[in-house]
Amino acid sequence: MANEEGNTASPPSFYQAKGKQGAIFSWLFSTDHKRIGIMYLAAILTFFLVGVALGVLMRINLIAPGKFISARAYNSLFTVHGVIQIFLFIIPGIPSSLGNFLLPILLGARDVAFPRINLLSWWFYLLGGVLILLSVFIGGGAPDTGWTFYPPYSIHTTTNVSLAMYGVILLGFSSIFTGLNFITTIHRLRAPGMTMFRMPLFCWSLYATAWTQVLATPFLAITLMLIILERAFGIGFFDPLKGGDPLMYQHLFWIYSHPAVYIMVLPAMGIISEIFPVFSQRTIYGYRAIAYSSLAIAFFGYVVWGHHMFTSGMSDFARVIFSLLTFLVAVPSGVKVFNWLATLYKGSIKLDAPLLFALSFIFLFSIAGLTGLTIGTLSLNLYLHDTYFIVGHFHYTMFGGAGFAFFAGLHYWFPKMTGKMYPEGPAKWAWGVMFIGFNLLYFTMFLLGLQGMPRRYFQYLPQFYTNHVISTIGAGILAVGLLLMFGNLLRSLFRGRRAPANPWGGTTLEWSIASPPPTENFAKIPQITEDPYQYK
């Protein structure tokens, strides 16, 4: 059924489809999921690089505290770095770019269930990003509360907290609409013969993610709205003088923000599930276990938020319960790791860039998960909370985990999305530089945390200096690696070899259509007769 080469007699690609309007309008008003996915990708990667630049500035401060950057500026730096990387990069990241581009194709559909809502989602994302950038440059200045916006400081600070929050609320709606769209698409638009258990696993991960987006993000909206109301009208829900409780905010905030990290990592795991079968040319081990574990992770993600609050003054009873539940969430993740590794066993391994990134995901995410168990342990958390240990942990999960998986997916689907191949050599070099830089940058943070270095401090005692220098060197190396990787992909966009329909020997539906695909995806909606990942 696979179409070998994208031959010249086939329909024009979705890039070439002409509308009645000019080029820019026909993109900005397009309801084609592929165009929306590409636009999201460009914006998401741009915001990522802005966030990286802010991170580099933070690292520069940390080897020469106060020399270039004031304390107040540093507070704004880590706040905006967090807001951009979390709300503009990693949460929308995979679902809105790769998910939008691929989900309908993987299901054998022509588009998502609600293409116009998809477009609305994209506009909300843009508007949200604009508001957040605006909050940095106008009036009161960039928020300096940390991305977590804890009251009472977020109530009293004169920085542009409310403006940034309007931006984040818009991004929340963008996320909700994407989730709503994906759930309906998966239920309603699968090709004939494609039962839920014949869907590719990336679709399962997007499904679990979509439910999390739909059920958790409203809590973010209400929480931020209450801060805005408290700043504007003095409502008092979080103000003890008016009968409120600052812990109420923390509960509300983390009720969203913990599931949010599963919005980040579930799609990443889905990408890994796609890559391993192709690059070992073996069917995935334990398809159902992986599908169910995605749902289990999404479910457990709802009931562990208290582990962000172990030192806040919560009851002992709650702390014990949350610690136990936190341990349980590691189980389905472990299931996935074992299944992925079993997929490789006796496979015909092709160590191309997608597999390289996917393998390093396993390594980095395992470190992330194990350190997560460390800080999920109540007694250890009392010592490690708000130290650099936490910072190291979440960068291993969000960046080493979701980030590297995103890069794996970028390389894997690059030929499909662009119609060009990238050269493997530079891609592998970039990976190597990134891997070394990443571990230097973030592993030292575990050591700093254990030594007692608090997070969000712009200066520190002399005993922490050496590790901070190593970490900053790592940041520099990582930045070089990122530039190499993006430079390679960007160059290939214009000068790469023409890509065939199926350069990797994949079996899922996207490899059966041209690279890049035509607007309507399939000339004829396929009839599905077998499970995915069937190799001889």
Add this chain to the structure above:
Amino acid sequence: MNGDGSHSVKEAESTMEGSEFAAEKHRIDYTGAKMGMWIFLLTEVLFFGGLFLVYSVYRAKYSGEFHGSAAGLDRFLGTANTVILLTSSLTMALAIPLLRAGKKHLSLLSQGATIFLGIIFLANKYAEWTEHIGHGIYPDSPLMVDMSRGRIIFFSLYYVMTGLHALHVLIGVAIIAGVLFLTARGKIHRYDFIKLENTGLYWHFVDVVWIYLFPLFYLIT
């Protein structure tokens, strides 16, 4: 029937050639549209749910003061508003079968009645709020900051929750007005009424929120 109890659109599309592609584009997935609306309403459940969580936590903490403060609300207006909203749900629910039975004018009347009742609800709310504000009870007012803590939280919750609800009623009224217009023009008709149905779902949801708000604010004395 699909595995989840729903029906797919007819299987004919699976063998569609390019020429039928245009026809495919105009086909509506009725169940899909309804599913999308339900999922949106679920987000609203969690959204208001967050506020109900805040309410329940502070209610547990300040039960005495909540009891006392509720007496400051107009139980008659609250009950009237409940009856109004319940009745508007009836008129909204009837609008669909009336349209499908070919009684378009009755359906328009039903939709209009819903709008009318919604406006009455908002007018009542406005009256209530202006009365309280007139008495100096509003967030951060000199009178309010002197109240006991539980009382401050009660009235803050009152304003935020009934305010957010009223905003949803207002949006609902506007959308129903749009739907009424489309029905009158024949864009919504007996063979394609999904917009009317989805709007009805939204309106019933707004009613359900009030069904909970009413006793929790007006009846806990």
Add this chain to the structure above:
Amino acid sequence: MIEEELTLKEFRNKTYVIVWLCLLALTVLTVAVARLQLADYAVFVAIAIATVKSGLVVIFFMHLKNEPWILKIMLFVALLALALIILLTFSDVAYRKGH
């Protein structure tokens, strides 16, 4: 065009009116019960009655009774999530020392 087998399975108009009358009756009930001095139980009774009323609206006015079971499951999942969230929050709020 909506195919015949896909369309909404309606109730009879009479059913809607009966449901409405039940809702009004339950409203009268909940106001009446509020007059009794049930103290802490008042909240539970009020919520119970409100839940019955909401159930009527959801099952009949929103037609959930006749909808595919997937929609019923979706609603259940959302309510379950909310219930767990409230429960776990109370595991903190209800057990703090020194209140």
